[in-house]
Amino acid sequence: MYTRLYRHGVLEKEGFPISEVSDYVTDPDNTVWFDLCCPTPEELGALGEELGLHELAVEDVVSERQRPKVDIYDNHLFITVYGIHLDTGRLDPVEVDVFVTANALVTIRENAGFDIDEVVRRWDAARPLAGHGVAYLLHGLLDYVVDSHLDYVEDLDARVDELEESLFEEAGQAGTRELQRTIYTMRRNAAVFRKIALPMREVIGALLRRQRNLVMDPVMLPYFYDVYDHALRVDQWIESLRDLMANLRETRMAQQGFRLNEIMKRLTGWAAVIAVPTAITGFYGMNVPYPGVGRPWGFWLSSVLVAVSSVALYMEFKKRDWL
Structure with missing residues (x-):
């Protein structure tokens, strides 16, 4: 469990119990962040009462595999995003649900596969922006998520290039089976990644279009537009890779027919x-x-x-x- 308290843009306290959160959020000069990993339904219910969260948003946390989205309620936002996690070469995204109130940010991770420590390091690296409150925390989180998507699609692109080069190399039966397994795994990973990466453009776009629903200093807008630009880049990149991998599969099938x-x-x-x-x-x-x-x-x-x-x-x- 992680907790942090910022006051007037200065980190004053961290590692305090969640039970103290309600005491800090009543002061508009405070900005509170706390993180939960694999919470129980009872903990989520207590959290909803503590911050006055909508019951539908709390139900979405309990429900598995929500699509990336932004839900806007009277006193808070509910955001669902996915982090990148690889399990023995297979992409296994980690759901992260986010509650955003006027002066509090709550992150709820599906499991420990999401590196929340890297998000904290990004916040610490951008401390001059901490005075912008919740928008500063939300930007650091979304920036890490989209950058991890960008890193993954870049790595996927490099692997596709390697496969293109090895596709025409002679290999034995074992090598042929390994190549087929690699192509299948990459196509599966790309399909899963596409489901979690493409909606990020809508998520960030919704935040930018509905600024009045998010306590956002105008100074933070260029930073969110930068994240939006990265999300667009991921969108275009994964679509081009999808076509390349389809060509790889067709080329491989043509090779097998020619070989036969x-x-x-x-x-x-x-x-x-x-x-x-x-x-x-x-x-x-x-x-x-x-x-x-x-x-x-x-x-x-x-x-x-x-x-x-x-x-x-x-x-x-x-x-x-x-x-």
């Missing part, structure tokens, strides 16, 4: 090479009289026919690139 055709062509060529000697030996193996039967030159004649026809077929198929 090559295999079938070579098998057919070898079958033709084997078929002619089989026909010759079958003819000389008949138990009826034929030229050279019972004589040595008959054996040598059949052997020469097998060798010449096999070599001739092999050279012809090789010339046509069938073998």
Whole structure:
């Protein structure tokens, strides 16, 4: 659990019990932040009574996997965003619900996979802005979320480039399976990421359009527009990557079809090479009289026919690139 108290833009206290929050929020000169990780329904109910939160917003916290959004109530905002968390290479986003009142910010994390310490470090790095109250805290949180999205999509772009280069390299069966597994995992991660990243543009845009519902100093507006610009960049980037990964999949399927055709062509060529000697030996193996039967030159004649026809077929198929 994390708690902080700012007064006139100066950090005065941290690490105090949540039970003291109600004493501090009554003073408009104070700005309070506290964080809960995996709270119980009872804790959420007490929190709602403490800050006068709308019951529908509290229910949304309990409900799993809300879409990123902004809900505006009479005395507070309710915001849902998602942080990036990777579990053995698979994207497993962490839901973070945020309550914003006139002088309090409450963050509720689904689990510890969201690095709240990095958010705190960003606040500390921008302390000159702390005098702008809740808007300062909210900006630091959203800035970290969108920047983590930007870092992830940049890493995804680099991995797509690596796959494009390795797609045409020869690999064994194990390498082929690993490549297919990698492409599948990346496409799944991109689909999950798209669901949590694209709505961020709407979230930040709603905050900018409805400034009267958020106690925001005009000085903070350029900072929120900067976060909005990053969200737009993520939006455009993930859409282009989506097309690239679709092309990767289609190229891989075309490669597999081409490879199958090559295999079938070579098998057919070898079958033709084997078929002619089989026909010759079958003819000389008949138990009826034929030229050279019972004589040595008959054996040598059949052997020469097998060798010449096999070599001739092999050279012809090789010339046509069938073998």
